[in-house]
Amino acid sequence: xxxxxxxxxxxxxxxxxxxxxxxxxxxxxxxxxxxxxxxxxxxxxxxxxxxxxxxxxxxxxxxxxxxxxxxxxxxxxxxxxxxxxxxxxxxxxxxxxxxxxxxxxxxxxxxxxxxxxxxxxxxxxxxxxxxxxxxxxxxxxxxxxxxxxxxxxxxxxxxxxxxxxxxxxxxxxxxxxxxxxxxxxxxxxxxxxxxxxxxxxxxxxxxxxxxxxxxxxxxxxxxxxxxxxxxxxxxxxxxxxxxxxxxxxxxxxxxxxxxxxxxxxxxxxxxxxxxxxxxxxxxxxxxxxxxxxxxxxxxxxxxxxxxxxxxxxxxxxxxxxxxxxxxxxxxxxxxxxxxxxxxxxxxxxxxxxxxxxxxxxxxxxxxxxxxxxxxxxxxxxxxxx
Numbered sequence: 001x002x003x004x005x006x007x008x009x010x011x012x013x014x015x016x017x018x019x020x021x022x023x024x025x026x027x028x029x030x031x032x033x034x035x036x037x038x039x040x041x042x043x044x045x046x047x048x049x050x051x052x053x054x055x056x057x058x059x060x061x062x063x064x065x066x067x068x069x070x071x072x073x074x075x076x077x078x079x080x081x082x083x084x085x086x087x088x089x090x091x092x093x094x095x096x097x098x099x100x101x102x103x104x105x106x107x108x109x110x111x112x113x114x115x116x117x118x119x120x121x122x123x124x125x126x127x128x129x130x131x132x133x134x135x136x137x138x139x140x141x142x143x144x145x146x147x148x149x150x151x152x153x154x155x156x157x158x159x160x161x162x163x164x165x166x167x168x169x170x171x172x173x174x175x176x177x178x179x180x181x182x183x184x185x186x187x188x189x190x191x192x193x194x195x196x197x198x199x200x201x202x203x204x205x206x207x208x209x210x211x212x213x214x215x216x217x218x219x220x221x222x223x224x225x226x227x228x229x230x231x232x233x234x235x236x237x238x239x240x241x242x243x244x245x246x247x248x249x250x251x252x253x254x255x256x257x258x259x260x261x262x263x264x265x266x267x268x269x270x271x272x273x274x275x276x277x278x279x280x281x282x283x284x285x286x287x288x289x290x291x292x293x294x295x296x297x298x299x300x301x302x303x304x305x306x307x308x309x310x311x312x313x314x315x316x317x318x319x320x321x322x323x324x325x326x327x328x329x330x331x332x333x334x335x336x337x338x339x340x341x342x343x344x345x346x347x348x349x350x351x352x353x354x355x356x357x358x359x360x361x362x363x364x365x366x367x368x369x370x371x372x373x374x375x376x377x378x379x380x381x382x383x384x385x
Contacts, residue, residue: 010038031059040365041314047198050274070223071167072254073285082158102384107138115140125214136171141229145384153376168223255311278309288359297370322355347385
């Protein structure tokens with residue numbers, strides 16, 4: 001860890017100057033307590049930096065939570081080992097695709113009874129339009145696109161893990177954007193000095209703050225329910241495909257969220273944008289890129305990082321830059337030996353491993369934040385396009 005200055009501390013060994021400049025804007029906000037912590041995977045985001053942990057006492061920045069509220073990871077270990085796997089996992093891909101719908105805006109036509117039950121018991125603070133309610137219903141239990149994925153992995157002992165990355169889908173995005181827009185409008189109306197309009201915040205004790213927190217917590221729960229439903233569906237399909245197996249443990253964690261936590265006797269809002277909670281004993285899942293490794297970790301409780309660690313490898317190149325720099329053939333070369341959607345390489349090239357930072361360097365940089373329990377190597381990858 002190095003102190004960029006008193007209000008900005010960084011664990012990153014591979015970081016761009018633009019990322020530091022953006023994070024410094026957040027650190028200079030009067031609502032920030034002490035210092036902003038940059039995780040090893042930090043990179044430029046919208047408003048606040050992806051891979052930043054922001055402590056505030058009586059305010060929250062909606063764009064610092066981000067538009068995919070509650071996005072996170074879930075991993076489940078099976079009582080199955082590598083020798084029990086068939087020679088080819090290729091026939092499993094279409095079965096996973098049917099069990100876990102994926103793609104931009106895609107969900108389940110007609111939804112599911114599980115989604116109906118969950119939504120019947122959970123209501124956001126903001127009243128949903130008929131269109132939004134339908135979207136929330138149909139997309140609960142679906143993956144999305146971009147860097148969201150499902151994988152079959154092997155750990156260091158050859159044990160099978162299922163790993164999944166997703167969030168609060170379209171409804172979380174819409175709720176987040178509405179609140180971000182409202183925060184920007186209020187800041188402009190009140191002439192709040194901001195270096196970036198997307199750093200607009202809500203102050204505790206106001207109706208706008210209360211409404212945002214309520215919707216954010218609902219979206220976090222939606223994201224967790226979404227991951228749970230997908231993992232249950234995928235696990236059942238994998239077990240049917242293998243003809244054996246059962247789940248023996250599960251790890252689930254958010255990496256876009258805010259929570260009220262206590263540090264040195266102070267109650268603070270700790271906002272993690274692309275970071276997971278790593279209080280001592282907390283278990284988490286840190287993915288690399290689609291062709292490298294992922295890690296099951298346990299937190300060491302570093303107060304300097306606000307009990308946090310990285311949420312992944314972090315992008316080295318934007319999606320646009322990746323498409324200019326790499327080809328589908330490059331992606332195929334880097335995915336050699338794995339089962340993946342090779343026929344859709346042209347749509348997935350912006351997720352090429354070379355577009356991401358070195359996950360092993362990221363893990364080495366945060367050895368004081370987490371300890372590694374398991375190292376997972378992907379053998380099957382499924383993404384939405």
